[in-house]
Amino acid sequence: MLLIECPWCGPRAETEFSYGGEAGIERPADPYALSDAEWADYLFFRRNPRGAHRELWHHAQGCRRWFGVERDTVSYRIEKSYRLSGAGSGRPAAAHIEASKEKRR
Amino acid sequence: MSEAGPPRPRIAISVRSGRGFLNLRLNPRRGQALEAAERILGQPMPRAANTFTAGENEVYWLGPDEWLVATGAKRVSALGSELAEALGGFHAAVNDVSGGHVELLVRGADARTVLAKGCTLDLHPREFVPGQCAQTGLGRAAVLLAAGDPSTCTIVVRRSFSGYLRRWLAYAARPRGARLPAL
Structure with missing residues (x-):
C-alpha cells in the first residue's frame, strides 16, 4: 500500500485517497477554435509515461481536498506532494470560460 | 485458584x-x-x-x-x-x-486497541494525543475520530453508517468482553 502525504493531513494510507489522473491539463483558451481531433486530444488522451508523472489525488476519506503528487510510475516512489494553490489552481479555467463567452456574443 | x-x-x-x-x-x-x-x-x-x-x-x-x-x-x-x-x-x-451525523463514544483502557483493528492511523496515545482529530477510515466507514483523554475516543459518523459501525465495533470488541451497544 502506498503511503501518500496529504499536504494538509500528513502521511495517510492509500485507501483514504482516490486517484484523479494526470495533473496540469489546461482547458484550451478557446474551445471553439479547436478541431475535433484537438478537442478529443484534450478530453481523452493522457501521457502515460514510464517514470516521473505529475498527477492529481483526492483525500476522499480525509480533508476532501485535491492536491498534486509527483510519482514515479515504475518504482511508485512519491517524490513530493503539493497544494494546488496560487497560479494555475483553477482560476485560469474560469477566465477561459469568460473569454469564450465574450467571443460568442 | x-x-x-x-x-x-x-x-x-x-x-x-x-x-x-x-x-x-x-x-x-x-x-x-x-x-x-x-x-x-x-x-x-x-x-x-x-x-x-x-x-x-x-x-x-x-x-x-x-x-x-x-x-x-x-x-x-x-x-x-x-x-x-x-x-x-x-x-x-x-x-x-x-x-446526518451520529456521535459515538468509545471508552476504556482497550478503546484504542480495538479501534486500531480497523484504522490505518497510529492511535497510540503517544501519537494520537488529546486535542487531535482525524478524518479517516474505520472498518469500511469514513469517520471523524477525536482523541479525548488517552482512554476516550469520540467518533462522528454518517447516520447511515452508524448501524454498521456499531456492529463493527461490537464485533471488534467482543474478544474483550464488550456487548453490542443498543441500536
Whole structure:
C-alpha cells in the first residue's frame, strides 16, 4: 500500500485517497477554435509515461481536498506532494470560460 | 485458584444522543471571518490541521476552510442562526447537518486497541494525543475520530453508517468482553 502525504493531513494510507489522473491539463483558451481531433486530444488522451508523472489525488476519506503528487510510475516512489494553490489552481479555467463567452456574443 | 467471573470489559461503546452538528465553511485568510465565528462560539477555532477545541462546543478541523461544530441538539438551531448572521458579510456558509451525523463514544483502557483493528492511523496515545482529530477510515466507514483523554475516543459518523459501525465495533470488541451497544 502506498503511503501518500496529504499536504494538509500528513502521511495517510492509500485507501483514504482516490486517484484523479494526470495533473496540469489546461482547458484550451478557446474551445471553439479547436478541431475535433484537438478537442478529443484534450478530453481523452493522457501521457502515460514510464517514470516521473505529475498527477492529481483526492483525500476522499480525509480533508476532501485535491492536491498534486509527483510519482514515479515504475518504482511508485512519491517524490513530493503539493497544494494546488496560487497560479494555475483553477482560476485560469474560469477566465477561459469568460473569454469564450465574450467571443460568442 | 479463586473462581473469577468473566473479565470485566475494559471497553464501553455508547451513542451520545442529543447532539447537533453544524458544518462551517469560511476562508480563514480573508478578513476577520474566523474571529467573528469565534466570538459567537465563545471559544477559539482550531487553526492547525487535524485538531479540535473543546469548550461550550467542540469545533473540529475538517479542512483548510471547513469545520464541524458539535453542540447540543437544543442549541444547534440558534447557534446556526447566530453564526450565519455574524458571517453574513463574509464568503462563508453555515449548514445544520445534525440529521446526518451520529456521535459515538468509545471508552476504556482497550478503546484504542480495538479501534486500531480497523484504522490505518497510529492511535497510540503517544501519537494520537488529546486535542487531535482525524478524518479517516474505520472498518469500511469514513469517520471523524477525536482523541479525548488517552482512554476516550469520540467518533462522528454518517447516520447511515452508524448501524454498521456499531456492529463493527461490537464485533471488534467482543474478544474483550464488550456487548453490542443498543441500536
